[in-house]
Amino acid sequence: MVLDGPVDTLWIESMNSVLDDNKLLTLNNGDRIKLTENVRLLFEVENLAVASPATVSRAGMIYMDVDELGYGPYLEVWIKSKEKALGEEYGTQLKEWVSKYFTKLINIKRTACSEMVKTSEIACVKSFCNLYDALVTGIKKGEEESRGDFYFYIEKWFVFCLIWSIGATVDEQSRREVDNILRDIEPMFPHSNTVYEYYVDTEKKDWASWELKIINFKPVGKEFHEIIVPTIDTVRNRFLVQNLLNAEQPMLLVGDSGVGKTVLIDQVLLTLDQNKISFTINFSAGTSANGVQEIIQSYYDRRAKNRFYPKGSKLKAVCFIDDLNMPRKDTFGSQPPIELIRQHMDY
Secondary structure, X not given: OEEEOOOOOOHHHHHHHHHOOOOEEEOOOOOEEEOOOOOOOEEEOOOOOOOOHHHHOOOOOOOOOHHHHOOHHHHHHHHHHHHHHHOHHHHHHHHHHHHHHHHHHHXXXXXXXXXXXXXXXXXXXXXXXHXXXXXXXXXXXXXXXXXXXXXXXXXXXXXHHHHOOOOOOEOOOOHHHHHHHHHHHOOOOOXXXXXXXXXXXXOOOEEEEHHHHOOOOOOOOOOHHHOOOOOHHHHHHHHHHHHHHHOOOOOOOOOOOXXXXXXXXXXXXXXXXXXXXXXXXXOOOOOOHHHHHHHHHHOEEEEEOOEEEEHHHOOEEEEEEEOOOOOOOOOOOOOHHHHHHHHHHHO
């Protein structure tokens, strides 16, 4: 049994008798549950800052150092999956690109860049793999295309995914550092603007400015408060959100208040096909974990003991959580609604 989440001195004290040799769980109503010999408890926590000595002394401790493990094992498994699906030569190219770009980009991000929301290296690498799977996996070599041209085209997509995963979390000033290091590694970009201003054109198989994707906008038949003028930011953010959503990957949009995050998501949700249902949860200071669970379950039908399906005979459900940071912290500094969402995404 895996208990993944923060530990505090309230509920964990009830587990002390379970952690003893007799493995006896005593409930508040007086009932006692004897666990069998083959049951083991595994606590996965960030720290033990508020755990009691009685609990710590009853459990064996294994410290996982984030710098010691690193992102290498996750990346190796991902590359092996690509080798199995697309061939050994494809995997070899991925390994070359990883050694060519990853270390330098992550080092410059760690030493010279700042982030609005602090992220871990493994989380950024996982985001890169998810974005690559969403955008690049389906691309195949043309019949008249040489192997060299094909892999140079894929390398551009590789760099594009790097920019919008590892490089996506830095602030506006730090983007110049990411731009400089990528241009030093491989001068494949146009000279004007930064690398953030370009995407990979699938027809020309080369870099093109995001400005080319901005259509001539005419606010016909719309109220003033409904007018959304497309810009480079809205176009590229919508491109990323739409593709990650199509690949069924979770995403987090971060930005200052009033920059249009909610409007962007609402526009994307309006384009969902008929087999998908979407619903919105607005977090506030009074949001509780039980309340979040009830809202999510209200959009599902129980068709078996432990199986839930979206209502209305839909195949998929998309949940949009607005103001994710709003739930009030409890006495021990954790936010139960966010922990519930994290566990739902992990497991």
